[in-house]
Amino acid sequence: MSRLIAKADDGTVRVVENSPARSVLSSLLLADVPIRHDCGGIAYCGTCRIRVAGDAAGLSAIGTSERERLEAVKAPPGDRLACQARAARDIEFEILDSGKPGREGLGGHRGKE
Numbered sequence: 001m002s003r004l005i006a007k008a009d010d011g012t013v014r015v016v017e018n019s020p021a022r023s024v025l026s027s028l029l030l031a032d033v034p035i036r037h038d039c040g041g042i043a044y045c046g047t048c049r050i051r052v053a054g055d056a057a058g059l060s061a062i063g064t065s066e067r068e069r070l071e072a073v074k075a076p077p078g079d080r081l082a083c084q085a086r087a088a089r090d091i092e093f094e095i096l097d098s099g100k101p102g103r104e105g106l107g108g109h110r111g112k113e
């Protein structure tokens with residue numbers, strides 16, 4: 001077990017138990033931490049982006065689909081897709097879009113509407 005230390009886009013910080021067998025997105029959702037995830041976790045929308053603070057060595061390597069989506073949304077280095085990343089160690093990051101009204105600014109695909 002490790003911990004996810006997640007700072008939301010409204011400044012609140014949540015500490016969540018994490019298993020490396022789950023994606024960061026799954027761990028956040030299991031703990032009822034709001035995070036936008038329009039495509040449901042298939043690396044298609046880019047709305048689940050997180051910005052890692054400090055050492056990202058505990059995260060899984062970036063795969064092809066994650067890399068392509070991060071490039072498509074012009075994500076800076078250090079950003080990851082919560083739906084693709086898995087954490088083997090404690091990791092601290094910012095949730096860029098909690099999905100709360102008025103905080104939809106990443107320009108990702110909205111999925112079916």
Ligand code: FES
Pocket residue numbers: 036037038039040041042043044045046047048049069081082083084
């Ligand atoms: S939920 Fe769509 S890319 Fe992660």
